[in-house]
Amino acid sequence: MSLDTSRFIAEHVDALKPSGIRRFFDLASTMDNVISLGVGEPDFVTPWNVIEASYHSLEQGYTAYTANAGLMELRELISDYLKTTYSVSYRPADQVIVTVGASQAIDIALRAILNPGDEVIIVEPCFVAYASAVSLAGGVPVSVGTKAENGFKLQPEELESAVTPKTKAIILCNPNNPTGTMLNREELLPIAELIEAHDLLVLSDEIYAELSYEADYVSFSSLPNMQDRTILISGFSKSFAMTGWRLGYAAGPAELIQAMTKIHQYTIMCAPTMAQYGAVEALRSGAASVEHMRKSYRQRRNFVTSAFEEMGLMTNRPGGAFYIFPSIKETGMSSEAFAEALLIEEKVAVVPGSVFGESGEGYIRCSYATSMKQLTEAMKRIKRFVEKQQA
Amino acid sequence: MDKKEIEILELLEKNGRMDVHMIARMVELSVEEVEAAIRKFEEMQIVHGYSTLIDWTEVRGYEGVTAMIDVKVTPVRGKGFDDVAERIYRFPEVKAVYLMSGAYDLSVSVEGKTMSQVARFVSEKLSTLDTVISTTTHFILKKYKHDGIIFGEDDNNDRRMPVSP
């Protein structure tokens, strides 16, 4: 008798939707010579001094567990970094935790705060993991869409209308994946006021903060009265090109960080030690590499933005991260159909906007974390494809 | 020099053949502005020329060797090292000359078809200059990195998955 495995899968896991990104990955992987703009990670390899520091830690025999919350040295450096870069102060001893990527920080933050049925507001289009992470933590994700007319910026009225007595928190991502939208201080202030008025908590995903190209970046936590209401989440994946190292962190009010540390302690123990030593080096001497990468992304942002404008694909100008989110509504196709046809006909992989939530329909996410050579060719192919659809 | 001009120079340094339209888009200037800037760099001799970085070891049928030569000299009164440096850098075989601090004075890079051709240049032309006290010749066996470019690095070494979050 064959085993009915479905009987064993927990209902809340069974109910999760498979990621739309996965489907595209499967499709693109079967094809050769694809130019991929579907990649949500840097095209740089990790700066050499970071790799070297990690080697060195292994040679020195630092191969054992670290403190649950991470190496004290690393927490101190994170705290210094947050203070000097974003003017927010966190005590390394009990207000900072080193995690396995920002992904784990999001997971344990949600698990630490949610009771079954608590609602968490998610601003779409957004990173694919938020809604499922909320569900897995027993919460209920409530989506608030943003619109291209507003540059995909969250409108305070729309946020307010989604708040219910069950709302506990909101997840904000600034700059945003997939739209590249960056909110400045003036745009964040009214949101902060609402947060306070409704007594909510903010999970502020600032993993792309270093990759912002316009006005000075403002950390949500630095806004008036927000530090006590914010769990700041960030990491090394994007700014230091360290996605495979799986290293991130959270900083916030001591009680919340301690609650998160409990979960972390029983499920993960600690983040990988050699990666933590790499991160120490990244914070100590990685600033020039980050600056170099940011400059290169900004040049590419400028290039792809003008290329899409010339194609007549209306788009918002990304202020940060390494994504652009042009409209494909002109073609009359769904984003999914567009992405699939583009992949098959022109061998360019992009991610359909619908993957990032309902309000992403009609758009595609293109990552410009790819060489100028590849970008130039990709833009040529997309242009040809769009012209064919319109003919 | 403003920020954007420096950015143009950095782009040209990496790729002297980069199209002005592309540069204009990347640094957010008009094509005319970029052309004017480049003309200015050339006139000011900030840009001295456009050369191509070739890994000759990959070229079949080409033979050539490069040597780095440490040269000790007697500086000439009133002229310092400049005179002897000029007498050396005027030779077409000489590709680079630097005045160095430390154990010797001039670092000279020489290219030739064969080792013996380079050796002959050193013994007949270089060592016989009256201000030259001694030379030490080091032949380059393999170039790993040159002018910031790592040779032999695969252009297509993207190890990322085609689609990711």
Ligand SMILES: Cc1ncc(COP(=O)(O)O)c(C=O)c1O
């Ligand atoms: C907005 C956002 N948050 C978090 C992550 C996950 O980052 P990490 O690699 O640190 O887990 C990503 C990765 O794509 C992201 O785009």
